[in-house]
Amino acid sequence: MNRRDFLKLSSLAGGGFALAFCLRSGGEARAADSASGGDFKPNAFVRIAPSGAVTIVSKQPEMGQGVKTSLPMIIAEQMEVPWQGITIEQGDFDEKLYGGQSAGGSRSTPNNYDTFHLLGATVRTMLVQAAAQTWGVPVAECRAENAAVIHTSGKKLAYGQLTVKAASLPVPDKEQVTLKPAKDYKLLGKRIAQIDTPRIVTGQPLFGIDVKLPGMLYAVYEKCPVFGGKVVSANLDFVKTLPGVKDAFVLEGNGKVKELRAGVAIVADSTWAAFSARRQLKVTWDEGAVAGQSWDTFVAEARTKSAQPGQRVLRKDGEVDAALASAAKTVSAEYLYPFISHANLEPQNTTAHWKDGVMEIWSPTQIPTIGTGMVNRVLGIAPEKIKLHLNRAGGGFGRRIGADYLIEAAAIAMKVPAPVKLTWSREDDLRHDQYRPGGLHFLKAGLDSSGRISAWKNHFFTFGEGGSPGSGGSLSPDEFPGRWIPNYLAEQTMFETGWPMGPWRAPGSCVFAWVFHSFIDELAHAAGRAPLEMRLELLGTRDEMPAGSGGGGKGKQNAGYNVARMRNILKFTAEKAGWGKRKFPKGSGAGIAFHFSHSGYFAQVAEVTVSKDGQLRVDRFVTGGDIGEQIVNLSGAENQVEGSVVDGLGTLLTQELNIERGRVVQGNFHDYPLIRITEAPLKIETHFLSTKYPTTGLGEPALPPVAPAICNAIFAATGKRVRQMPLSRVDLRWS
Amino acid sequence: MKYILNVNGQSRTVDVPPDTPLLWALRDNLELTGTKYGCGVGQCGACTIHLNGVPARACMTPVSTVGRMKVTTIEGLAENGKMHPLQQAWSELDVAQCGYCQPGQLMTAAALLKDNPRPSDADIDGAMAGNICRCGTYVRIRQGIKRAAALAAGGKETAQ
Ligand code: FES
Ligand code: FES
Numbered sequence: 001m002n003r004r005d006f007l008k009l010s011s012l013a014g015g016g017f018a019l020a021f022c023l024r025s026g027g028e029a030r031a032a033d034s035a036s037g038g039d040f041k042p043n044a045f046v047r048i049a050p051s052g053a054v055t056i057v058s059k060q061p062e063m064g065q066g067v068k069t070s071l072p073m074i075i076a077e078q079m080e081v082p083w084q085g086i087t088i089e090q091g092d093f094d095e096k097l098y099g100g101q102s103a104g105g106s107r108s109t110p111n112n113y114d115t116f117h118l119l120g121a122t123v124r125t126m127l128v129q130a131a132a133q134t135w136g137v138p139v140a141e142c143r144a145e146n147a148a149v150i151h152t153s154g155k156k157l158a159y160g161q162l163t164v165k166a167a168s169l170p171v172p173d174k175e176q177v178t179l180k181p182a183k184d185y186k187l188l189g190k191r192i193a194q195i196d197t198p199r200i201v202t203g204q205p206l207f208g209i210d211v212k213l214p215g216m217l218y219a220v221y222e223k224c225p226v227f228g229g230k231v232v233s234a235n236l237d238f239v240k241t242l243p244g245v246k247d248a249f250v251l252e253g254n255g256k257v258k259e260l261r262a263g264v265a266i267v268a269d270s271t272w273a274a275f276s277a278r279r280q281l282k283v284t285w286d287e288g289a290v291a292g293q294s295w296d297t298f299v300a301e302a303r304t305k306s307a308q309p310g311q312r313v314l315r316k317d318g319e320v321d322a323a324l325a326s327a328a329k330t331v332s333a334e335y336l337y338p339f340i341s342h343a344n345l346e347p348q349n350t351t352a353h354w355k356d357g358v359m360e361i362w363s364p365t366q367i368p369t370i371g372t373g374m375v376n377r378v379l380g381i382a383p384e385k386i387k388l389h390l391n392r393a394g395g396g397f398g399r400r401i402g403a404d405y406l407i408e409a410a411a412i413a414m415k416v417p418a419p420v421k422l423t424w425s426r427e428d429d430l431r432h433d434q435y436r437p438g439g440l441h442f443l444k445a446g447l448d449s450s451g452r453i454s455a456w457k458n459h460f461f462t463f464g465e466g467g468s469p470g471s472g473g474s475l476s477p478d479e480f481p482g483r484w485i486p487n488y489l490a491e492q493t494m495f496e497t498g499w500p501m502g503p504w505r506a507p508g509s510c511v512f513a514w515v516f517h518s519f520i521d522e523l524a525h526a527a528g529r530a531p532l533e534m535r536l537e538l539l540g541t542r543d544e545m546p547a548g549s550g551g552g553g554k555g556k557q558n559a560g561y562n563v564a565r566m567r568n569i570l571k572f573t574a575e576k577a578g579w580g581k582r583k584f585p586k587g588s589g590a591g592i593a594f595h596f597s598h599s600g601y602f603a604q605v606a607e608v609t610v611s612k613d614g615q616l617r618v619d620r621f622v623t624g625g626d627i628g629e630q631i632v633n634l635s636g637a638e639n640q641v642e643g644s645v646v647d648g649l650g651t652l653l654t655q656e657l658n659i660e661r662g663r664v665v666q667g668n669f670h671d672y673p674l675i676r677i678t679e680a681p682l683k684i685e686t687h688f689l690s691t692k693y694p695t696t697g698l699g700e701p702a703l704p705p706v707a708p709a710i711c712n713a714i715f716a717a718t719g720k721r722v723r724q725m726p727l728s729r730v731d732l733r734w735s
Numbered sequence: 736m737k738y739i740l741n742v743n744g745q746s747r748t749v750d751v752p753p754d755t756p757l758l759w760a761l762r763d764n765l766e767l768t769g770t771k772y773g774c775g776v777g778q779c780g781a782c783t784i785h786l787n788g789v790p791a792r793a794c795m796t797p798v799s800t801v802g803r804m805k806v807t808t809i810e811g812l813a814e815n816g817k818m819h820p821l822q823q824a825w826s827e828l829d830v831a832q833c834g835y836c837q838p839g840q841l842m843t844a845a846a847l848l849k850d851n852p853r854p855s856d857a858d859i860d861g862a863m864a865g866n867i868c869r870c871g872t873y874v875r876i877r878q879g880i881k882r883a884a885a886l887a888a889g890g891k892e893t894a895q
Binding site: 643 | 751752754755756759760762763764766767768769770771772773774775776778779781809810812821822825826827828829832833834835836837838841856859860861863864865866867868869870871872873874875876
């Protein structure tokens with residue numbers, strides 16, 4: 001049958017995405033015919049009922065980045081259906097059906113953008129063809145509008161009236177499909193509230209932690225406070241006698257600190273029974289070698305080694321020592337930032353049910369294949385025996401790329417004859433995260449007699465596991481200002497640890513931008529130059545900076561650095577902020593920074609006031625962003641930027657984890673405080689510059705310049721240079 | 736122990752140990768999962784409910800202490816099927832990101848508006864300081880509360 005034809009979308013221009021899935025008609029298990037009562041299901045994503053009801057499946061995990069709204073908007077736009085009344089369903093994990101379902105690296109939008117346009121336009125094309133055939137008129141005389149097809153004569157058929165006919169048509173080749181041009185967009189670029197808003201504001205079950213299944217039990221999992229520690233013994237027999245406890249057992253784990261760690265599971269008839277029993281659990285741990293590792297010791301060691309050559313040269317251009325020796329002026333500084341946690345407000349959790357050889361899982365996860373791959377590898381369950389439902393996640397920020405909590409739930413479920421929900425406590429969450437690594441940079445730069453940066457030297461100290469730096473702990477040879485300064489040396493020394501590290505919103509960029517844009521600001525002031533002009537001069541006049549041979553810049557984000565886009569966004573932002581136009585009284589000031597990451601070009605201006613007793617207030621924060629041609633959902637886009645600004649500020653203000661003797665000291669929000677409304681900027685302004693480049697993502701690239709813009713503003717306000725995160729450790733008082 | 740609770744105007748029975756926080760009784764026993772667990776120690780506000788109209792931390796409220804107090808949760812914020820002005824404002828302004836903190840934010844904000852129908856930015860910051868939003872929606876929360884105040888004062892119907 002024609003309807004079983006499928007169209008492979010394999011070569012869309014500009015996509016760069018392996019279009020692994022098919023636009024197929026029906027889908028084997030849910031062919032339109034009888035069971036679906038005349039629905040039109042041209043592919044796995046779209047369903048139109050004879051009533052006219054439109055359902056779109058969202059395949060990407062949703063964690064607050066808004067993809068469950070924005071990506072279906074693209075399909076709806078091209079289908080030419082109104083947004084009101086559309087139903088969006090969260091798709092289960094099924095990459096054969098849907099294509100890739102990973103949400104990370106700000107890739108959800110660029111990976112799906114072109115495909116979803118074509119997908120929606122294909123559906124519209126079929127409906128127009130169905131109407132034309134029904135009327136016996138040429139397709140060219142028909143157009144789609146507002147969920148109906150209209151003939152030039154004025155006659156009209158609603159999409160719902162066309163489902164049966166459309167379902168009998170072959171899926172057209174993409175050459176037969178015309179995309180709706182941007183000038184005709186009715187949805188894209190508008191502010192659309194998240195589709196889950198009604199459920200969020202009325203408290204309906206939505207998140208992983210809200211999952212409830214018949215007969216479900218509740219689990220907690222106690223792990224060794226020292227990373228990598230093992231269970232020697234535990235008072236399991238006693239714990240099993242406690243109220244509500246159904247079982248308690250040890251899991252050996254697979255020896256990997258980011259996978260299934262050793263620990264003790266307690267399974268009970270309620271979350272509270274499990275939490276309570278845990279307070280009476282006594283475990284003897286073999287803490288292992290990591291118990292000898294402390295942050296403070298590493299920092300002290302870095303300071304003693306800072307002047308020595310690093311273990312590795314990351315990039316070397318020109319002769320940095322000679323250039324420093326001949327510089328008119330040199331500036332040296334140490335920059336330090338600590339380990340931090342993701343601290344998703346929804347603690348990690350997963351529900352799993354092991355039944356008849358099938359592992360069924362409900363989880364808030366960002367990259368489903370990591371979890372299912374781990375279940376397969378660690379528990380030996382065949383991929384086709386793993387079913388995964390994707391729950392809305394209460395925050396991602398990269399944390400839920402790790403699937404340690406998912407594998408724990410699945411491993412526990414294998415020993416429990418019922419569905420079981422594992423809930424991490426907040427303490428579990430802070431003490432068993434996959435952290436953003438801390439780091440130290442020992443910088444020295446030279447200025448020539450005309451105030452240009454002639455030399456730049458950085459001895460970077462980072463933290464690794466298994467022989468290479470943790471996620472976000474690798475300094476690319478191409479990281480700005482590498483490639484821009486003639487005499488440049490970046491060296492690295494890495495401390496090997498057993499500490500789990502993982503991607504934290506804009507990995508690497510989120511700290512490197514702070515260090516380098518703060519230091520560039522120091523250099524501008526040392527040279528007596530204006531911070532904006534100095535930066536524009538540094539960027540130079542060339543339009544493209546190709547990736548260096550040494551490491552490919554931002555790696556998978558494609559390293560070519562479009563300098564023209566950066567210059568433009570920097571000028572655009574400065575203008576929007578009124579940079580340089582106002583005089584600030586002592587105690588107030590403005591700072592500027594920019595950064596390119598995750599395919600996005602961002603510049604930011606902070607205006608701050610620091611009271612004499614050292615209290616910081618961000619009065620105004622202006623962002624200019626270039627993420628290509630089209631903003632999909634303006635409200636969602638602005639929300640991502642606003643969130644990045646608050647996150648960047650919050651991280652700067654208070655966030656710090658101490659790791660002492662291989663364990664995290666902090667345990668909850670009283671000693672790991674997150675930013676509160678009282679510290680949020682008074683005003684956040686977001687401006688997007690549309691450019692003729694493919695549309696890219698927004699989860700990350702607005703964050704990196706936030707902290708340096710604020711710290712540069714603090715300097716302008718007080719003359720105090722912030723070289724350490726968090727600010728709670730820095731004395732900002734002035735008189 | 737059996738406790739009869741008045742939750743969102745209904746009489747509900749739970750059979751739980753006396754020290755069970757109301758949070759878990761609501762979530763696990765009464766299937767009212769809108770009230771969220773974020774910290775369990777009174778720091779984040781995700782579990783905010785009303786006891787006799789006053790905001791309280793459900794994670795710090797043992798079931799045995801609730802007695803005959805009226806418990807209102809996010810599921811009971813809309814009255815007679817009509818959205819609370821805050822819920823309307825949240826929808827209009829697309830306040831949420833992940834949404835996890837928002838039930839707690841809304842419950843705290845509802846108590847604020849009842850006491851202070853026209854709060855200033857400083858009033859809002861003061862009242863909302865106990866509610867963490869990890870996603871950083873604070874600027875929209877301020878706008879949302881002001882918009883709700885305007886709606887409650889007879890402002891235009893929602894744009895939707
Ligand atoms: S869960 Fe109650 S205040 Fe955080
Ligand atoms: S919206 Fe995510 S924690 Fe507030």
